[in-house]
Amino acid sequence: MAKSADIYYKVHPWKIIEKGFNKDYARVSESVFSLGNEYMGTRGYFEEGYSGDSLIGNYFNGIYEAAELEKSGYKGIIDRTEFIVNSADWLYTRIEADGEAADLNTAAFRDFERVLDLKSGILTRSYTWVLKSGKKLRLEFERFLSMKEAEIAVQRIKITPVDFSGEITLYSGIDFTQIHHMTGNCMWNVTEAASEDNAISLLGNTVSTDQSLLVSCLFQCDCEEKTDYKEEKKLVRKFLLSGEEGKTAEFTKIIRNISRKGTGYREKEEFQKKCRENSQVLKSLSYEKLREDTLSWWEETWRDSDIAIEGDELNQQGIRYCIFQMHQTYHGADKGTIIGAKGLTGEAYSGNTFWDTEAYCLPFYIFNNTEAARHLLEFRYLTLPEAMERAKALDCKGAFYPIATITGRECCSLWQHASLQLQASTAVAYGFWHYENITGDEEFIFEKGLPILIELSRMLASRGDWSADQTRYGFYGVMGPDEFQMMVNNNCYTNYLGKKTLEYTLEVLQRCAGKDPAGYQEIRKERNLTAEEIGFFRNIAEHMYIPYDEETGIFEQHEGYFNLPHVDINKIPIAEFPLYHHWTYDRIYRNDMLKQPDVLMMMLLYNRDFTEEQLKNNYEYYEPRCIHESSLSPSVHSILASQLRKEEEAYKFFGFATRMDLDNYNRNTGEGLHTTSIAAAWMNIVYGFGGMRSDGKELSFAPSLPEEWKGYSFKVHFKEDVILTSVDEAGIKISSRKGSGIQVLIYGKPYTLGQEELVIPITR
Amino acid sequence: MAKSADIYYKVHPWKIIEKGFNKDYARVSESVFSLGNEYMGTRGYFEEGYSGDSLIGNYFNGIYEAAELEKSGYKGIIDRTEFIVNSADWLYTRIEADGEAADLNTAAFRDFERVLDLKSGILTRSYTWVLKSGKKLRLEFERFLSMKEAEIAVQRIKITPVDFSGEITLYSGIDFTQIHHMTGNCMWNVTEAASEDNAISLLGNTVSTDQSLLVSCLFQCDCEEKTDYKEEKKLVRKFLLSGEEGKTAEFTKIIRNISRKGTGYREKEEFQKKCRENSQVLKSLSYEKLREDTLSWWEETWRDSDIAIEGDELNQQGIRYCIFQMHQTYHGADKGTIIGAKGLTGEAYSGNTFWDTEAYCLPFYIFNNTEAARHLLEFRYLTLPEAMERAKALDCKGAFYPIATITGRECCSLWQHASLQLQASTAVAYGFWHYENITGDEEFIFEKGLPILIELSRMLASRGDWSADQTRYGFYGVMGPDEFQMMVNNNCYTNYLGKKTLEYTLEVLQRCAGKDPAGYQEIRKERNLTAEEIGFFRNIAEHMYIPYDEETGIFEQHEGYFNLPHVDINKIPIAEFPLYHHWTYDRIYRNDMLKQPDVLMMMLLYNRDFTEEQLKNNYEYYEPRCIHESSLSPSVHSILASQLRKEEEAYKFFGFATRMDLDNYNRNTGEGLHTTSIAAAWMNIVYGFGGMRSDGKELSFAPSLPEEWKGYSFKVHFKEDVILTSVDEAGIKISSRKGSGIQVLIYGKPYTLGQEELVIPITR
Structure with missing residues (x-):
């Protein structure tokens, strides 16, 4: 796999600790020490200013900018894309003493330590700043985001002159000048500012999408307060601290960030009213209460979400970090928000959400936070109109879900992905099915799943086609999840998931007809769904072609795959990875090498549809052909290797996911965390070693x-x-905690779980 | 085919005549009345100025500009493209009388006539201009390009006041302000200007590629000459004519255009020296002599190039127009010049040359102007280094010829074409083979063909691969000439042409070893060609996979083609053509529909390799699947239909090519002529109805x-x-004209041609 760990942080079961500051790791640490609460995310940058390499990043879920693309002249290829936008630095701080500024890039310092406490969600950092005169100042920073009031964040700074007394200047404010690194431009216009007694507010509007961010800060400081400095797009208050040797001065900033996805505050009055409201809200808050609330939120969350590992400190730290990030990224605070490929920790992948959401992230939420899971699906419901528009653009009926999106519109400018990949659409159906299978939330499916399922089936019925001899239905000119087989016919994964989508649609329709006849008639009328169309869905589901070699028991990844030239992936020099940077674009697509598994993914998602022998045959055929250029790939292999009792392989493939970012495996953590890979890490343990399967009538464990x-x-x-x-x-x-009588299978045998522990020997 | 004729010009066996001026046809006529002489081309625009829709276009072979493209981030995808650049309007003229300007868009006029005389290459135009006062002026324009001195062009204007006497002002000059329409920018900087007694010069340099065009004009006019007007990028001389009722004033401008592909004239002195030289050259020329020379050039050319048709005036006019344009576009004036897709008649396709050159144009020159044919091949020899660079960029060895080019570098920014289409490369080998087969010019092949053939074979040996079972060699991830099957494996045409290229290379190597052992050793050393590599060429040629169904006798266009969903192309509504504008990009590629024939093209190029029964089977299978979205497609079908004695079909498919542009079949002649389609028109008669075949030992006719x-x-x-x-x-x-004892086959029987006519009954 040509991946290796780059261990930098101290090992600790509940903490991520950086001791001493390595500039080469500045961006990676900014990503690793990111905080988020679904509503907003802030990278772990040095708020006091840092003149070295840095990505000061603050992102709000759903706040985006757009860019016009060169027109291709071809139908169905997008000419506009959307990306999450880097917003204001609301932690903006500057500290000066003796005319010098605290800047870890240029100043002398000692005893640097940065700690993220996974138990509390609090990020602290401290160091002793040595002035040119030799005088020392101890600086301590603390920040956290409220997990209860999503708009609220807290910053506390403690300053202690170690060996002198003298004036210290502290600037604190709101800075909208930050550029969006991907474009090199600042994406904000600042339209309003307000200064109050101990508070300031600044209103920014995105340059072209007319969304807004109103930042209000309340300052608590026992010091002389000075006038505000208003620069372009920046509002800063200056504080003079009379530093006393050995005495710690404390500075607290409570921030309320109000992002508006719709049109921003256009009227001055509206802004002023909102500022007044903000001040009142902020004044009603206290640092202690906010801290306590957040601590208790995390305590409760960990109680039912923790994974403990004995005898493996590295993976213990890794998996807790993953679970922490999953809860930070999403926890059901709002309907219709998304999980970007990097969460809210960077600009890479433009903050877009992909099929990974339903395939990799949703299982975590289904089993940790049902409401969050439902909210994720809600996003697809809310953006059904956009998916229907997209289908039209692609000459299809029904709904075609985007490969990459923020608002529901397709943002992927590579037509070969945006037009040929159907897995975003089938993953939506899979997500609803998986959610219903575990939660039994039939009402949600009838109300919000069924309209989607009907439109997805329509898309499948118009995008696919019959073979020349009219005997087989399938999808032509597609790319499966494995992006190394670019434009193929009858991709096994695509056809199988298509069949499953159609079957689930038919099954839900039938169930709805039986249980809610009025609702059933209504939706059929609303969607203009005829019996003839339902019959066609059944017909193509029945005739869906699933390429399979009876003799070897191997599913063919796509028609013709078995005849492709073979590449011995072990003979590719390590220096040629990642292949996208070293191989000619088209060369990657001309052989039997895989980027990530298609057939194996299908066998994981619908595990019970296949025999263990089939799984074994396919695993042994495809595993040696996969180079894992996708960070999601090793976990899938690990999980299935566990199932096949290939213990060594299972453990070999396991290591990457849990510490992907802590150890910067892909050497690009600086751009942001691999959020969906983090989700796969959780699956890797629960589905892998835990052997849990959630695709049958009962949950099963092995x-x-x-x-x-x-x-x-x-x-x-x-x-x-x-x-x-x-x-x-x-x-x-x-x-089970409540002993509610859950029926499960363990090694295939049925058990009922009570509050008392069942003890069953490991059977392998 | 959803194509229909739009007959506008008068029918005449030797002339293209426009009677009366239709503004809607302005751009089409500009293209149709284009003049060219390989070195330069000028559209048939109104030189006196026209405020209506117009593309004032003047192009020089090989004079190009470049544009940076958005970086894709993937290897092998180009980030810079080149395009022929619209240059100076050296026919620039303005005519004023009574304060009014001659402008066919706004002025009143009568008796408009424009005539292109195909026998002489002279374009004339005349009309009676009616001033607002009712006064009438008769204007007559004449222009031609010298076919002997490529840099020379001539313009003559006659002005006759019909019913009044009074001063007439004529402006004549050089105008570098013309924009390149594709980019919307003027691509020239003017650096030097010179005025002499009866001549002016202006020097332009391209903005980024540092090429130059020096235009010098000599004026001959019996009138009062006035000062020059120098505007930015423009130099104009004003002439006052004392118009006398009924008397014709004559104005002649002889132009010398010197284009420099390398660095332009950087030094003032160099420029001045060149201007003096130009003046001397121009002064040595006379209108009468230039006219006479050009007339005699055309007379000689027509003597051995004419195609006469009795009983079909439209096609008679059409085919002579095609032959005229072929000679205008290219006639061997210079080595290493190219034939752009639109010749020198417009900006579309960026003036790039494509594989059409060797596949469609080269046959015309092989049988009409051997030197021109050799010069075309010379371009590929001169650009072998660029093709080797391109191969490297595509992770191949040897030489990969560009899909679209001016200078030898790849200019096609669509990776799916530039990286997947091998037919530009194999067409080069085909071109050399075809040229040698007819001319017997072995020396040229040994010297300039063999290095190319070796490097082409190397490319084929690195771009292709073995099937999974190692038994078959072929090309994976390719697009054949039929661009509706985008990314396929073992395309029959590509594999067959690859095999032929390898075989020809091996054959020439062997021949060279026998006839020129020293030269053979030298080239092997120079190219570092080992016996092992030659053995590998032989091995892959022998094992090249040619998909063929023994039972039906049909070649499979590519592996899996027979299983593709079928589209009944007759059911596609006419309104949906052209498909690229109405169908989603990827939808075009998901069925068995063809844009142009692959298998049939292969069977035309190597006609004798296949039995007539095979041809019949394949024609009948593929013809109903082809929608002829390429203008080259109908001729191929017509030629093969003739061979199969499908007389009606042959005639049906024939009509398009000869009058493609005269009747604006594709509704885009305004952008420039379909030069390569014009070449196919010639093939359509000679290879089609004439039944000539040139791929065997003897020429054959049927x-x-x-x-x-x-x-x-x-x-x-x-x-x-x-x-x-x-x-x-x-x-x-x-x-035969000289009775040199040419051996031919007629209906398969051998004959020797003498000066006396053989008479043979038509046998069908």
């Missing part, structure tokens, strides 16, 4: 214990209850 | 006589002699 571990435990939410599982040499201990 | 015609005759150059063929109901009359 745990194994990696040789390298003493034991591990994990928890999954299930219908108002929580299943508690721990595994060690003595066997599996499994129970 | 003429037929379309029902619609009384008779026809054509001439082909063959090894210093000319074969004269005429066909009518009485049979075929065939002879």
Whole structure:
């Protein structure tokens, strides 16, 4: 895989610790120490200013800018794209003493430490700043985002003159001058500013999309307060601290960020009213209460979400970091928000959301936060109109979900992906199906799933076609999740997921007809769904071509794949990775090499549809052909290797996901975290070693214990209850918190879970 | 085919006549009345100024500008493209009387007539201009390009006040302000200007490529001469004519245009020296002599190039127009110049040359002007280094010829074409092979063909691959000439042409070893060609996979083509053409529809490799699947239909090519002529109805006589002699001008041609 760990942070079960500051790691640490609360995200940058390499990034879910693209002249190829926009630096701070500025790039310092506490969500940083005269100042920074009031963030700074007394100047404010690094331009116009007694506000509007961000700050400081400096797009208050040797001065800034996805505050009066409201809200808050609320939120979250690993400190830290980031990124605060490929930690992938959301992230939320899972699906419901527009643009009926999006519109400018990949659409159907299978939330499916399912089936019925002899239905000119086979016919994954989508649609329709006849008639009328069309869905589902070699038991990734030239991937020199940078674009697509697995992914998603022998045949055929250029790939292999009792391989493929970003495996963590890979890390343990499967009538488990571990435990939410599982040499201990009588399969045998632990020996 | 004729010009066997001026046809006529002489081309615009829709276009072979493209971030995708650049209007004229300007868009006029005389290459235009006062002025314009001195052009204007006497002002000059329409910018900086007694000069340099154009004009006019007006990028001389009722004033401008492909004239002195030289050259020329020279050039050319058709005035005019344009576009004036897709008649396709040059144009020159044919191939020799660079960029060895080019560098920014289409490369090999087969010019092949063939074979040996079972060699991830099957494996045309290229390389190597052992050793050393590599060429040629169904006798266009969904092309509504404008980009590529024929093209190029039964099977299978979105497609079908004695179909497909531009079939002649389609028109008669085949040891003929015609005759150059063929109901009359003893096959039987006509009955 040509990936190797770059271990930099200290190992700790609950903390990410940076001791001493390595400038080469500045951007990586900014990403790693990112905070988020679904509503907003802020990178772990040095708020006091840093003249070295840095990406000061602050992002708000759904706040985007747009760019016009060169017109291709061809139909269906987009000419406008949207991207999450870097917004105001609301942590803006400058500290001066003796005419010198605190800047870790140029100043002398000692005892640097940065710590992210996963238990509390609080990020702290401290160092001793040595002035040119030799005088020392101790600086301590703390920040956190409220997990209860999404708009609220807190910053606290403590300043202690170690060995002198003298005046210290502190500037604190709001800075809208930050550029969006991808474009090199600042994407904000600042239209209004307000100064109050101990508060300031600044209003920014995005340059072309007319969205707004109103930042209000309340200052708490025992010091002389000075006039404000208003520069272009910046409002800063100057504070003079009379520093006393050995005495710590404390400065607190409570921030309220109000982002508006619709039209921003156009009227001055509206702005002023909102500022007054903000001040009142801010004044009602206290640092202590906010801290306490957030701590208790995390405490509660960890109680039912933790994964503990005994005997593997690195992965223990890694998996907790992953779980922490998953909850930070999304937790059901708002309907219709999304999970960008980098969460809210960077600009890469333009903050767009991909099919990974339903395929990799949704399982985490289904088993940790049902409301969050439902909210994710809600985004697809809210953007059904855009998906229907997109289908039209592609000469299809129904709904074609975008490969990459923020608002529901297609943002991927590479036609070969945007037009040929159907997995975003089928993943939506899979997501609804998976969600219903676990939650039993039929009402949600009837109301918000069914309209989507009908339109998805329509798309499939117009995008696909019959083979020349009219006997087989399938999809031509497609790209599966494996992007190394670019434009193929009858991709196995695409056809199979298409078939599953159609079947689920038919099944839900039938169920709805039986349980809610009026609703059924209504939706059929609303969607103009005829019996003839339903019949056509059934017909193509039945005739869907699934390429499969009966003799070898191997699914053919696509028609003709078995005849492709073979590449021995072990003979590719490490220096040629990543291949996209070293191989000619088209060369990647001319052989049997895979970027990530298609057939194996299908066999994971619908695991029970296949025998273990089939799985074995296919795993052994495809695994040696996969180079894992996608960060999602190793986890899928690890999970299936576990199922096949290939313990060594399972553990080999496991390592990447949990520490992908902490160890900067792909050497691009500086651009932002691999959020969807983080989701796969959770699956890797629960679906992998825990052997959980969620695609059948009951949840099933088939745990194994990696040789390298003493034991591990994990928890999954299930219908108002929580299943508690721990595994060690003595066997599996499994129970449920409430003892609500959950039926599960363990190694294929049925059990009912109570509050008392069942103990079952590991059977492999 | 959804194409229909739009007949506008008067029918005449030797002339293109426009009677009365239709503004809607302004741009089309500018293209149709284009003049060219390989070195330069000028559209048929109104030199006296026209405020209506117009593309004032003047192009010089090889004079180009470049544009930076958005970087794709992928290897092998170009980030810079080149395009022929619109240059100075050296015919610039303005005519004023009574304070009014002659402008056919706004002025009143009568008796407009524009005539292109194909026999002489002279374009004339005349009309009576009616002033607001009712006074009438008769204006007559004449222009031609010298076919002997490529840099020379001539303009003559006659002005006759019909019913009044009074001063007339005439402005004449050089105008570098013309924009390049594709970019909307003027691509020239003017750096030097010079005025002499009766001459002016202006020097332009291209803005970024540092090429130059020096225009010098000599004026001959019996009138009062006035000062020059120098505006930015423009130099104009004003002439006052004392108009006398009924008396014709004559104004002549002789132009010398010197284009420099390398660095332009940088030094003032160099410029001045060149201007003096120009003046001397111009002064040595006379209108009468230039006219006479050009007339005699055309007379000689027509003597051995004419195709006469009896009983079909429209196609008679059409085919002579085509032959005229072919000679205008290219005639061997210079080595290394190219034939752009639009010749020198417009900006579309950026003036780039494509594989059409070797596949469609080269046959015309092989049989009409051997030197021109050799010069075309010389371009590929001169640009072998660029093709080797391109191969490297595509991770291949050897030489990969560009899909679209001016200087030898790839200019096609669509990676799917530039990286996947191998037919530009194999067409180069085909071109050399075809040229040698007819001319027997072995020396040229050994010297300039062999280095190319070796590098082409190397490219094929690195771009292709072995099937999974290692038994078959082929090309994966390619697009054949039929661009509706975008990214396929083992395209039959590509594999077959690849095989032929390798075989020809091996054959020439062997021949060279026998006839020129020293030269053979030298080239092997120079190219570092080992016996092992030669062995590999042989091995892959032998194992090249040619997809073929033994049962039906049909070649499969590519692996898997037979299973593709079928589209009944007759059911596509006419309103949906052209498909690129009405269908989603990827939708075009998901079925068995063809844009132009692949397999049939292969069967035309190597006609004798296939039995007539094979041809019949394949024609009948593929013809109903082809929508002829390429203007080259109908001729190929017509030629093969003739061979199969499908007389009606042959005639149906024939009509488009000869009058493609005269009748504006594709509704885009305004952008420039379809030069390569014009070449196909010639093939359509000589290879089609004449049944000539040039891919065997002897030339062969199998003429037929379309029902619609009384008779026809054509001439082909063959090894210093000319074969004269005429066909009518009485049979075929065939002879050779010099009686040099040419051996031919007629209906498969051998004959030796003498000066006396052989008469053979039509056998079909």
